[in-house]
Amino acid sequence: MTGxxxxxxxxxxALAALSLSVMLVSVFVGYAHIDVLAALGDALARRxxxxxxxxxxxxxxxxxxxxxxxxxxxxxxxxxxxxxxxxLADPGVVGVSGGAAFGAVVAFYSGLSGIFALAxxxxxxxxxALAALxxxxxxxxxxxxxxxxxxxxTINSFAGALTSLALNLSPNPYAVFEIMFWLMGSLIxxxxxxxxxxLPLMVVGWAxxxxxxxxxxxxxxxxxxxxxxxxxxxxxxWKLVAGSTLxxxxxxxxxxxxxxxxxxxxxxxxxxxxxxxxxxLLVSGFGGAVVLTIADIAVRLLPMHPELKLGVVTAxxxxxFLLSLVxxxxxxx
Amino acid sequence: xxxxxxxxTGTAAERNIVRLIGAPLILLxxxxxxxxxxxAADLPLHPQRIVSLNMCIDELVLRLADPENVASVSWYSQxxxxxNMAEAAKLRPANHGSxxxxxxxxxxxxxxxxxxxxxxxAMLSEIGAPVVQLDVPxxxxxxxxxxxxxxxxxxxxxxxxxxxxxxxRDLDAISVDSQMPKLKAIILRPNGFTVGPGSLVDxxxxxxxxxxxxxxxxxxxxxxxxxxxVALLEADVLxxxxxxxxxxxxxxxxxxxxxxxxxxxxxxxxxxxxRYWTCAGPAIVDAVRQLVEATRDVRAKVASP
Numbered sequence: 156m157t158g159x160x161x162x163x164x165x166x167x168x169a170l171a172a173l174s175l176s177v178m179l180v181s182v183f184v185g186y187a188h189i190d191v192l193a194a195l196g197d198a199l200a201r202r203x204x205x206x207x208x209x210x211x212x213x214x215x216x217x218x219x220x221x222x223x224x225x226x227x228x229x230x231x232x233x234x235x236x237x238x239x240x241x242x243l244a245d246p247g248v249v250g251v252s253g254g255a256a257f258g259a260v261v262a263f264y265s266g267l268s269g270i271f272a273l274a275x276x277x278x279x280x281x282x283x284a285l286a287a288l289x290x291x292x293x294x295x296x297x298x299x300x301x302x303x304x305x306x307x308x309t310i311n312s313f314a315g316a317l318t319s320l321a322l323n324l325s326p327n328p329y330a331v332f333e334i335m336f337w338l339m340g341s342l343i344x345x346x347x348x349x350x351x352x353x354l355p356l357m358v359v360g361w362a363x364x365x366x367x368x369x370x371x372x373x374x375x376x377x378x379x380x381x382x383x384x385x386x387x388x389x390x391x392x393w394k395l396v397a398g399s400t401l402x403x404x405x406x407x408x409x410x411x412x413x414x415x416x417x418x419x420x421x422x423x424x425x426x427x428x429x430x431x432x433x434x435x436l437l438v439s440g441f442g443g444a445v446v447l448t449i450a451d452i453a454v455r456l457l458p459m460h461p462e463l464k465l466g467v468v469t470a471x472x473x474x475x476f477l478l479s480l481v482x483x484x485x486x487x488x
Numbered sequence: 489x490x491x492x493x494x495x496x497t498g499t500a501a502e503r504n505i506v507r508l509i510g511a512p513l514i515l516l517x518x519x520x521x522x523x524x525x526x527x528a529a530d531l532p533l534h535p536q537r538i539v540s541l542n543m544c545i546d547e548l549v550l551r552l553a554d555p556e557n558v559a560s561v562s563w564y565s566q567x568x569x570x571x572n573m574a575e576a577a578k579l580r581p582a583n584h585g586s587x588x589x590x591x592x593x594x595x596x597x598x599x600x601x602x603x604x605x606x607x608x609x610a611m612l613s614e615i616g617a618p619v620v621q622l623d624v625p626x627x628x629x630x631x632x633x634x635x636x637x638x639x640x641x642x643x644x645x646x647x648x649x650x651x652x653x654x655x656x657r658d659l660d661a662i663s664v665d666s667q668m669p670k671l672k673a674i675i676l677r678p679n680g681f682t683v684g685p686g687s688l689v690d691x692x693x694x695x696x697x698x699x700x701x702x703x704x705x706x707x708x709x710x711x712x713x714x715x716x717x718v719a720l721l722e723a724d725v726l727x728x729x730x731x732x733x734x735x736x737x738x739x740x741x742x743x744x745x746x747x748x749x750x751x752x753x754x755x756x757x758x759x760x761x762x763r764y765w766t767c768a769g770p771a772i773v774d775a776v777r778q779l780v781e782a783t784r785d786v787r788a789k790v791a792s793p
């Protein structure tokens with residue numbers, strides 16, 4: 156842990172800078188040509204030009220949400236892996252994202268979010284919380300990888316079925332075709348109002364998770380030692396569950412369930428923080444932001460219409476990664 | 489040939505040729521036999537138990553045939569948000585587009601659309617029901633032709649002619665003179681689809697004195713367009729689907745995006761009820777009328793800046 160100490164601030168700074176740079180690139184990428192600098196000038200001078208509108212109302216929310224949702228997924232993945240002390244824990248794999256999608260679908264298609272906008276992220280958070288509680292009941296602390304994965308598969312397929320059922324029950328003829336969005340995720344044509352609606356909830360979730368960093372590190376010494384060091388383990392669990400539920404629930408409500416970011420990113424970064432789960436949190440957040448923003452830039456540059464869903468890209472990269480991970484774990488067992 | 493060909497090889501080759509030509513020929517004859525049997529022979533002159541499995545054909549049947557001769561229409565047609573003849577449709581039994589339901593009415597004419605599943609059509613013709621598949625018209629002329637065709641099928645050709653004449657008269661009365669300067673327009677439909685050149689809607693825009701900007705984008709007849717491109721087109725008119733159904737969907741979320749509201753400060757946003765032109769039927773007149781009326785003052789401004 157100590158051996159990597161001096162590098163940690165530099166690593167955080169580098170990843171933060173990288174996140175901001177890919178976000179900047181994201182603003183420059185789109186389907187129509189925008190002179191970004193001129194549009195920015197217009198926007199700052201409050202000139203209501205078309206490029207300024209497109210920049211502020213379309214490009215900016217997409218870039219912000221890519222960054223924030225990537226941060227949420229990366230951070231939540233690291234938090235869940237630390238909490239469950241299992242390297243395969245990830246909001247997508249264990250079904251928390253699927254639960255969030257179901258909650259958001261109910262809030263949206265019932266018309267509740269049309270009356271009261273905050274119902275959409277709150278629905279996502281409620282669904283995520285239900286899935287997290289089910290997971291904790293089925294495969295609480297100390298459960299083996301097998302139990303965790305089976306619990307995740309169960310929760311995922313049940314949440315997926317409920318989502319599909321809710322879409323089928325909607326009287327809107329388009330609804331039933333929208334399952335892809337909820338299961339695979341996309342950031343197409345998001346708006347600033349959606350940013351305003353979900354970002355504050357995500358930030359609260361981030362704060363809850365990040366504030367548990369030191370306790371999470373202590374937990375690696377064993378529960379008894381951590382308790383004797385003065386850490387409240389029950390409080391720690393609640394903070395991590397609540398934090399990841401808030402962040403993932405709000406993210407999925409606005410962009411659908413995007414998988415694998417929370418699985419892949421903590422794994423890639425773990426060696427750089429000396430395998431300390433507390434330090435892994437912040438770097439995984441920034442790492443997730445970078446990965447998701449790059450994926451979102453890629454779907455806009457690929458010559459495919461309609462645009463590829465984000466979850467397709469992350470799964471294409473993430474699945475082989477998960478396979479190699481399973482293979483490595485089999486070798487250890 | 490048989491006499492000059494030496495031995496077995498000749499007959500084998502001949503047999504192959506017979507097989508090559510013969511098999512498809514027999515198949516063709518069989519197909520012709522059965523299709524003539526199941527279509528032309530069975531079509532009644534004046535059907536009395538008409539079943540329509542397609543919303544757009546429902547509308548024409550309801551407008552052209554006597555109500556008592558319509559055995560069933562699709563359930564979509566009974567929803568006033570989607571269909572133009574909902575009042576009349578509600579008085580007839582509904583079907584959900586399946587062959588089984590259609591058979592239940594012992595139809596003497598089943599009308600299906602291009603998008604009625606192949607399996608449904610196959611099932612219907614297997615049971616021996618007289619099935620006619622109708623296409624989706626892509627032009628105004630196609631609309632006229634289809635109205636006449638359906639009128640013929642339901643045994644009311646005179647009503648078909650009258651309906652076509654009424655549509656033409658109404659369209660001529662409201663159309664904007666083609667010599668007038670055109671306003672630049674773009675269509676934004678649910679799921680971010682726009683309508684390009686070579687479509688009926690494109691022809692309707694021309695009648696309303698609008699130039700479809702989708703033609704400049706080099707996209708096909710029906711393609712997705714990002715809100716970003718819509719915003720940067722510098723159009724005079726943005727034509728969106730009017731929100732009719734109260735039930736939310738992501739498909740119509742794009743039309744609620746704040747940028748559409750922001751754009752309405754710079755250009756005219758016209759919300760056309762989808763049922764006016766979902767079907768290539770008589771209601772297209774209402775679409776053109778609304779477009780003309782909603783852009784009249786914009787046109788005046790452009791004409792005399």
